[in-house]
Amino acid sequence: MIEKIIKSLIMFFFFYYLLILEMSYLPFFTFVSFAILLVFLVNLFEEPKEKLGLFLAFFLGLIIDIFSSNYLGVAAIGFLLSAFILKFILFKYVRIPSISGMPKI
Amino acid sequence: MLLVYNQNMDAIFTKKRIIFIILLVMFFWILSFFNSGIKNFFYSQSERFQASLWQNGSNSSFSMQNQEELNKKLIEENQKLLSQLGDLENMRSENKFLREALDLQLNKDFELMLGRVMGKDIAKDFILLNIGSKDGVKQGFPVVLSNKILLGKIIDVYPDYSRVMLITDKKSKIDVEIPESKGFALVRGDGGLKISMDMFPKDKDLNEGSLVLTSALGGNYPEGMVVGKIKNVKNFDNEAFKKSDIELVFNLNEINNVFVIKNAEIYND
Numbered sequence: 001m002i003e004k005i006i007k008s009l010i011m012f013f014f015f016y017y018l019l020i021l022e023m024s025y026l027p028f029f030t031f032v033s034f035a036i037l038l039v040f041l042v043n044l045f046e047e048p049k050e051k052l053g054l055f056l057a058f059f060l061g062l063i064i065d066i067f068s069s070n071y072l073g074v075a076a077i078g079f080l081l082s083a084f085i086l087k088f089i090l091f092k093y094v095r096i097p098s099i100s101g102m103p104k105i
Numbered sequence: 106m107l108l109v110y111n112q113n114m115d116a117i118f119t120k121k122r123i124i125f126i127i128l129l130v131m132f133f134w135i136l137s138f139f140n141s142g143i144k145n146f147f148y149s150q151s152e153r154f155q156a157s158l159w160q161n162g163s164n165s166s167f168s169m170q171n172q173e174e175l176n177k178k179l180i181e182e183n184q185k186l187l188s189q190l191g192d193l194e195n196m197r198s199e200n201k202f203l204r205e206a207l208d209l210q211l212n213k214d215f216e217l218m219l220g221r222v223m224g225k226d227i228a229k230d231f232i233l234l235n236i237g238s239k240d241g242v243k244q245g246f247p248v249v250l251s252n253k254i255l256l257g258k259i260i261d262v263y264p265d266y267s268r269v270m271l272i273t274d275k276k277s278k279i280d281v282e283i284p285e286s287k288g289f290a291l292v293r294g295d296g297g298l299k300i301s302m303d304m305f306p307k308d309k310d311l312n313e314g315s316l317v318l319t320s321a322l323g324g325n326y327p328e329g330m331v332v333g334k335i336k337n338v339k340n341f342d343n344e345a346f347k348k349s350d351i352e353l354v355f356n357l358n359e360i361n362n363v364f365v366i367k368n369a370e371i372y373n374d
Contacts, residue, residue: 016147016151017154020151020154020155020158020224021158023155023224023225023226023233024154024155024156024158024159024162024223024224024225066143066144066147067147067224067226067233068226068229068231069226069229069231069260069261069268071133071137071140072133072136072137072140072143072144073129073130073132073133073134073136073137074133076133077126077129077130077133080129081126
């Protein structure tokens with residue numbers, strides 16, 4: 001349990017600083033959001049039954065809510081649902097080789 | 106948190122998942138009462154980091170755009186760095202910015218507050234400033250640069266920070282006049298740091314490069330602020346008005362400090 005909480009906190013702060021970097025430094029060079037791309041790729045290549053991608057999507061959404069004019073939770077729930085639907089579609093209809101070395105939660 | 110995910114992937118929305126989402130929505134609904142405080146806390150934690158990143162990004166990008174200017178700037182910066190500390194340099198640039206505003210008599214026309222840009226919203230055309238309700242910022246206050254260039258208006262206010270909706274945001278609408286053509290029109294934000302003009306009378310001439318200024322008609326912005334220059338005039342026979350793109354006269358990458366105009370009773374929506 002404690003291990004899970006520590007992992008979640010590490011993820012939260014990783015995205016927190018990644019998003020600050022994207023908002024304050026990267027707009028000068030690129031319009032691509034690496035955080036969103038990362039979450040999408042994890043959800044795409046992770047085994048559909050694993051939960052890391054869902055956690056990442058939730059935390060990224062939460063931090064986007066904090067740093068935007070949204071109400072807290074709008075992007076968090078939106079991203080979580082999108083990740084879940086993506087996983088569901090992958091599980092049901094698509095076969096993409098998953099990356100076995102990906103950390104698990 | 107995601108225990109309900111389980112192994113069951115047969116149905117997309119099971120009873121457990123729906124209950125979980127409802128609980129999550131309720132949790133965030135309660136949190137929304139503390140929206141301003143929570144955001145202010147996180148902004149204050151990252152202010153220094155964010156502000157320094159913005160300044161570094163601004164300097165780097167500006168350099169990449171023009172190699173000649175980069176050389177000049179580097180030589181200048183070298184000389185300055187020899188004689189001044191980093192903090193003094195920041196103060197100096199702020200002073201220069203203020204001096205420009207004084208020269209243009211911006212401060213005589215309006216009551217101004219100086220704000221520093223901390224970052225840009227990743228999805229929308231919003232920027233975050235380091236001044237908030239404690240400094241007297243209110244929703245609807247116009248945000249400008251020292252040379253009367255319109256940047257946008259305050260859309261969200263937190264105790265120590267505020268968010269600016271740039272004129273390029275899709276929700277932005279500005280009543281403008283083109284002094285050269287003596288005509289009025291409407292400028293809309295297209296998103297992605299682009300704006301365009303619509304509703305310009307067909308019977309009036311519209312020339313490329315003409316200056317577009319805010320008009321007093323809308324009441325959202327002070328009169329006479331620079332919005333941009335006319336570019337790509339579109340005059341279609343089947344449309345009642347002329348349209349055109351507008352070239353912005355500011356480069357967001359070069360902006361570190363902005364002025365917030367404090368005359369709320371006039372410019373609040």
